[in-house]
Amino acid sequence: MSFTLREHTADVAVEAAGDSLGDVFAAVANGLTAAMCDEVAATGDRFSLSVRAESREAALFDYLDELIYERDVRGVLPADHDATVRQEGAEWVVDASARGVPFADVTARDVKAVTYSEMRLEEGDDGWDAYVVFDV
Amino acid sequence: MTTREFGDIELRRVREHVWEIPQEGEMNAPARVLASEALLEQIGQDKTLEQLRNATHLPGITNHAICMPDGHQGYGFPVGGVGATDTTDGCISPGAVGYDINCGVRMMTTNLTYEDLQGKEAELVEALFDAIPSGLGGGGVVTGDAETIDDILARGMEWAVDAGYATEDDLAHCEDEGFRDDARPEFVSQKAKDRGRNQIGSLGSGNHFLEVQRVTDVYREDVAESFGLEADQIVVLIHCGSRGLGHQTCTDYLRRIEKEHADLLDDLPDKELAAAPAGSELAEEYYGAMCAAINFAWVNRQLIMHRTREVFADVFDRDWREMDMRLLYDVAHNIAKKEVHEVDGEDRELYVHRKGATRAFPAGRPELPPAYADVGQPVIIPGSMGAGSYVLRGGDSSLDLTFGSTAHGAGRLMSRTKAKQEYWGETVQEELREQQKIYVKAQSGATVAEEAPGVYKDVDEVVRVSDELGIGDKVVRTFPVCNIKG
Numbered sequence: 128m129s130f131t132l133r134e135h136t137a138d139v140a141v142e143a144a145g146d147s148l149g150d151v152f153a154a155v156a157n158g159l160t161a162a163m164c165d166e167v168a169a170t171g172d173r174f175s176l177s178v179r180a181e182s183r184e185a186a187l188f189d190y191l192d193e194l195i196y197e198r199d200v201r202g203v204l205p206a207d208h209d210a211t212v213r214q215e216g217a218e219w220v221v222d223a224s225a226r227g228v229p230f231a232d233v234t235a236r237d238v239k240a241v242t243y244s245e246m247r248l249e250e251g252d253d254g255w256d257a258y259v260v261f262d263v
Numbered sequence: 264m265t266t267r268e269f270g271d272i273e274l275r276r277v278r279e280h281v282w283e284i285p286q287e288g289e290m291n292a293p294a295r296v297l298a299s300e301a302l303l304e305q306i307g308q309d310k311t312l313e314q315l316r317n318a319t320h321l322p323g324i325t326n327h328a329i330c331m332p333d334g335h336q337g338y339g340f341p342v343g344g345v346g347a348t349d350t351t352d353g354c355i356s357p358g359a360v361g362y363d364i365n366c367g368v369r370m371m372t373t374n375l376t377y378e379d380l381q382g383k384e385a386e387l388v389e390a391l392f393d394a395i396p397s398g399l400g401g402g403g404v405v406t407g408d409a410e411t412i413d414d415i416l417a418r419g420m421e422w423a424v425d426a427g428y429a430t431e432d433d434l435a436h437c438e439d440e441g442f443r444d445d446a447r448p449e450f451v452s453q454k455a456k457d458r459g460r461n462q463i464g465s466l467g468s469g470n471h472f473l474e475v476q477r478v479t480d481v482y483r484e485d486v487a488e489s490f491g492l493e494a495d496q497i498v499v500l501i502h503c504g505s506r507g508l509g510h511q512t513c514t515d516y517l518r519r520i521e522k523e524h525a526d527l528l529d530d531l532p533d534k535e536l537a538a539a540p541a542g543s544e545l546a547e548e549y550y551g552a553m554c555a556a557i558n559f560a561w562v563n564r565q566l567i568m569h570r571t572r573e574v575f576a577d578v579f580d581r582d583w584r585e586m587d588m589r590l591l592y593d594v595a596h597n598i599a600k601k602e603v604h605e606v607d608g609e610d611r612e613l614y615v616h617r618k619g620a621t622r623a624f625p626a627g628r629p630e631l632p633p634a635y636a637d638v639g640q641p642v643i644i645p646g647s648m649g650a651g652s653y654v655l656r657g658g659d660s661s662l663d664l665t666f667g668s669t670a671h672g673a674g675r676l677m678s679r680t681k682a683k684q685e686y687w688g689e690t691v692q693e694e695l696r697e698q699q700k701i702y703v704k705a706q707s708g709a710t711v712a713e714e715a716p717g718v719y720k721d722v723d724e725v726v727r728v729s730d731e732l733g734i735g736d737k738v739v740r741t742f743p744v745c746n747i748k749g
Contacts, residue, residue: 134678136309136336163399165709185521192514199458199507202400230400234707237399237468237749239510240362243517243534244338260338262362262510263469263679 130158133258139238140245140260144253148183148212151248151255152190152221156208159191159238162261167206168232174201179220184248186212186219187257191241194225203227204235238263269307272316280728281664283327284312289532290319295327297664299728302332305676305720309336311343317532318346323353323541325606325613329665331620332728333674333720337361339535342619342675345668348541350601350612354527355546356538357520357553359616361597362513364553365560366471366504368643369437369593370654371568372490373575373586375497377477380744383578387475388702388745390574395473395567397466397749398706404428404464404566412456412508415463416448419558420565428562428569435632437593438622438640441561445601447551451508452515459508459559464566468706468749470675470714471503473567474645476652476741486656486738489638490591498741499588500652501567502645504597505560512556516549541614550599550614557598564593591654592641594621596671602630604666615666623657623669623735642735644726646673648703648746649695649716653726653737660733669735670726673719686712705748714748 128145141158145151160167176193180186194205205225212221239262247258265276274282274296282303284294294315298306306312311334318328318340325347334343339358348354380387396402405426407415415422420441423429434441466473478496481487492498505512520537521528523545528537539546568590572583579586599616606613624631625639635641639656646652650673661667677685688708695701695716705711729735 132680134680136678137342137675138338139679165707181522185518189518195507196454196458196511198399199462202461204399235399236707236710239467239469239507240514242338242362243537246534262338 128154130154132158132162135260138260138263140258143257144255146254148255149210151257152187152210152212153208155187155257155259156191156194156210159194159261160204160206163238164204164233164235167204168228170232171203171226171228173224173226175224177222179218181218183219184246186221187248188241188243190221190223191259195238195240201227202230204230204233267303269312272312280732284316290316291322292319292324293327294319296330296334297728297732298332299724302720302724302728306330306334311336311341314339314341315344317536318344318359320531321346321348321354321356321359321536321538323349325349331668331670332725333670333672335674337618339533340618343670344618345620345665346616347604347613347666350541350614353541353614354538355541355550355599355614356536356616357513357516357549358535358537359618360513360553360599361618362510363504363597364509364512364556365595366597367560367593367595368500368502368645369564369568370591370643371499371571371588372492372591373497373588375586376495377497380497384702384745387578388704388747390578391473391571391745392704392747394570394574395466395747396464397747398468401465401749403462404570407460407463412460413448415562416451416555416558417446418442419561423562423565429565433565433590436590436634437561438595440632443554443557445551446555446558448555450548450552451512451555455508455511455515458511459506462506464563464570465506466503466567466749467506468710472648472746472748473571474500474648474743475745476500476743478739479651479742480740482737482739486638490641490654490738491589492654492739499571500643500645501564503563503567505556506563508559509556512552516552519545553599557595561593592643594643596621604662617668619671620668621671622667623655623661624667625657625659625661642669644670644672644722646722647716647719648714648743649699649701650722651740651742653722654739655726655729655735656738658733658736661735664732665734669729673722673725675718676720677718679713682713682715682718683709686715686717688712691715701743701746703746710748
């Protein structure tokens with residue numbers, strides 16, 4: 128899986144790719160981390176999170192929103208993301224984990240929120256691609 | 264007829280600085296861009312015009328969707344966008360307010376002159392940076408329990424007065440006297456409150472900052488005198504918003520609209536324009552929650568101003584009251600408010616969405632505090648940390664052209680990723696100090712690079728257009744002395 132930070136006039140965009148839905152979700156999350164911090168310390172404990180939503184795109188949105196929420200309430204920078212995504216009936220379920228790097232160990236900038244603006248989540252011949260704009 | 268084309272969008276020149284995208288297809292109104300030729304050329308380079316055209320699809324949009332002179336691409340609704348929708352058969356759009364509800368600026372005046380400050384710049388910038396929480400995880404001036412959060416959400420600056428962080432005079436010099444009585448804390452989610460509790464009184468990061476400035480130019484002596492401004496005076500400008508609480512509130516309601524009003528959303532060209540139909544339960548709940556977040560943001564800026572007063576007292580070794588540190592005005596940039604405006608000869612109540620735009624009411628509007636009732640409200644337009652900022656007053660033409668609005672800043676020109684390739688934070692800081700005597704202190708060099716003066720449009724041009732259109736009249740120009748960023 129991989130990600131690239133893309134240009135956006137005021138905010139920041141992440142373009143990501145992964146072999147599976149879970150991989151591409153985690154790749155976008157790694158892009159979110161990179162948008163907040165240039166050098167991530169190798170400290171912190173892993174924590175888990177889970178979301179369920181009515182569509183794949185909504186699941187990606189809620190997953191990234193939950194990471195931003197956990198960042199603020201735990202006081203950590205979520206990094207080194209893992210995620211699996213599965214369908215349960217009409218819902219999409221994301222089970223994920225991240226390493227929570229204490230803010231004291233990094234110099235990080237705020238990303239306010241995930242947006243639906245220009246969001247893309249598509250399956251191609253080589254796996255999944257995603258494009259997400261974050262509000263800075 | 265003069266026209267300009269950007270991609271598939273054609274704009275027709277209505278008159279100087281006024282351009283129109285005619286109504287066609289599914290648009291519910293035409294769109295207008297208020298810009299000089301030079302600014303329009305910049306506005307046309309990204310997706311601003313496409314987003315503005317999309318905004319005309321909002322139900323009940325009245326007259327025009329309007330882009331201010333500093334407009335640029337945002338998400339959904341463009342930054343620098345103004346859209347008024349009918350409160351009975353229109354809609355309210357969290358996407359047209361933005362995530363940072365009541366992101367805004369305030370200016371505090373002092374009786375200090377630049378000469379009083381010279382020699383103390385380094386000490387002052389360090390002291391401000393130490394005292395005022397900023398960046399990610401920097402905490403807040405206050406850590407609130409559940410009761411405190413609800414009190415702040417319900418009462419805004421009135422809470423700050425009771426808690427000893429504000430004076431009655433501060434309330435009298437804030438938009439809406441520092442609190443929205445439509446606030447409904449019960450419609451703000453627990454998640455949002457969780458995020459806000461340790462961020463009360465914090466700058467955050469991005470383009471938010473605190474800047475000590477000196478007044479360099481006075482354009483309208485009589486208005487400046489009414490505002491208590493004069494040449495060489497030291498003032499303080501604070502720019503920040505409702506922090507995680509506001510961001511989460513917007514996110515929560517975007518998702519609820521997606522689930523509960525999918526039909527309306529399907530008719531809009533961009534999901535980020537998410538809107539709730541006027542009169543729906545969701546519209547009422549969002550309005551109550553948004554007003555609560557507005558209150559939170561006012562308290563946020565008030566606590567930072569309180570700390571600033573304490574820092575000045577330490578550095579200048581005298582009580583802040585002796586330095587006459589008064590709130591000039593506090594204006595919101597990201598907001599939707601019920602306001603009455605004349606449309607086709609009739610008074611109508613509208614939700615006026617301003618996203619990256621400032622209310623600019625002229626003299627005579629009933630909403631203005633007594634101090635500005637006869638002169639028009641102060642409008643504060645921050646420039647970059649290497650350029651001037653402006654204080655305007657609400658212009659007489661603003662009610663006809665922009666539902667009483669003008670620009671909110673210089674407007675970005677360059678992306679953050681490109682800025683970090685073009686600039687090195689430490690070099691920018693050194694050049695500002697050595698060449699312009701501006702002292703900058705930030706959490707990281709990357710923040711300074713992302714906010715380097717060269718990434719912004721020419722604030723002088725933005726203000727010139729506002730002044731010539733008569734939507735916001737130039738009063739004074741200021742120039743940075745010290746700047747802190749998250």
